[in-house]
Amino acid sequence: MNLIWTEESSKYVFEHRLFSIRESLCRSPSGKTGVYTAMDAPDWAVVVPVLEGPQGRRFVMVRQWRHGARELSLEFPGGVFESGENPEEAAAREMEEETAYRPSRVTRLGEMSPNPAIMGNHVHFFLAEGLTDTGKQRLDEDEYMNVELFPVEEVIRNMGKPPYIHALMAAALTLYLQRGAAS
C-alpha cells in the first residue's frame, strides 16, 4: 500500500520560546486532504554520562522538578540545542553545566523523533566518558537539580518506575544497551 502523504501548505497557529504549533493541509495516499496539527521545537540532546571507578560503572543523573508532569524526574542530563551549535559540543556543554562533570570523549548513540505523530524535532543521544568533576555546576537562575550517581544495573532495573519517569531516558538506555550488545 502506498503510505506517503504530501503537504500542500503549513502555518503556525501558536508560537512560544520552546515550541510552535503547526497546522498543515496534507493530501493522503488516496488523494483526500485533511488538516493535521503538530509541534515544532529545537532539537534536544540527551547525554548518558558513564563514570568508571572503584565502585564500578555508574551513570551521572540529575533529579529535578518537571513542569509538564508536575513531579520530580530522575534523568540523564541534556537540554536544547542552541542554533548552529556542534552536536557533540552542545552535549558536552549541557552535561557539564548540569552535573559539573566534563567529558573527555563524547560519542553519538543515535537520533530519534521524540514522537513522530505530533513532534517535528529530533532528540540526539550521546555517550559521555572520561569524566572529570570540575566541581562547578552552572545552572540557570530557575534550575534546581541534584546530581546523583547510580550503578548502571540499578538504572536498567528501575527505568520506568518513579522517579525514572522520563520515556526519552528509557529510549537513551535502549541505545546504550544496543551499543554494548554490538561491541
Next chain:
Amino acid sequence: MNLIWTEESSKYVFEHRLFSIRESLCRSPSGKTGVYTAMDAPDWAVVVPVLEGPQGRRFVMVRQWRHGARELSLEFPGGVFESGENPEEAAAREMEEETAYRPSRVTRLGEMSPNPAIMGNHVHFFLAEGLTDTGKQRLDEDEYMNVELFPVEEVIRNMGKPPYIHALMAAALTLYLQRGAAS
C-alpha cells in the same frame, strides 16, 4: 536541596482536539515565580504484540506516515485512550483495529511520561500475547498503515535507525527487555 515547585495558577492558551497548551505560574523552591508552558493531552497506549510460532518470536508492527516528523515510522500499535476506557481493553482494541490481531492476554509493562518537561500526560505500555489473526483491520478513514512482522532480535538491533525512529517505541522495548530480565 529542596527541589519542589508549587503551582499558583494555570490556564490554557491554545486548545486542540489532540492536545492543549497550558501556561502555569509556578513558585520555585527559593520562592521566585515564573511562567512555564506545557502541553496536556489524553493518555496514550503503546502495545507490544508478541507472536509465537514456527518462525520464532516476532513483534507485530505497523508502518505509517507521521505528520509530526513528516516521514514513515515503524512502530508498535497504539493510540489515544478514550475517556473512561479500561486501559487493558483500550490497548487490546487499539492493536486489533490497527493490526487485525486479537490478543488473549494483555499485561501492563509500565507507565511513563512521554516528556515530563513539557507534557502532562502519560504513556501506558502493554504486552499482548496469545494473538489470533482476525483478518479484519479496522482503520480510521485517514489511516493508512501496513502490518509487518519482525523477529524480536531484529527490532532490538535496529531500534533507533530509520524507520524505527519513534523514541516511545524504544522506551517500550526497554520495558519489554526489563521484564525478560526479571522473569
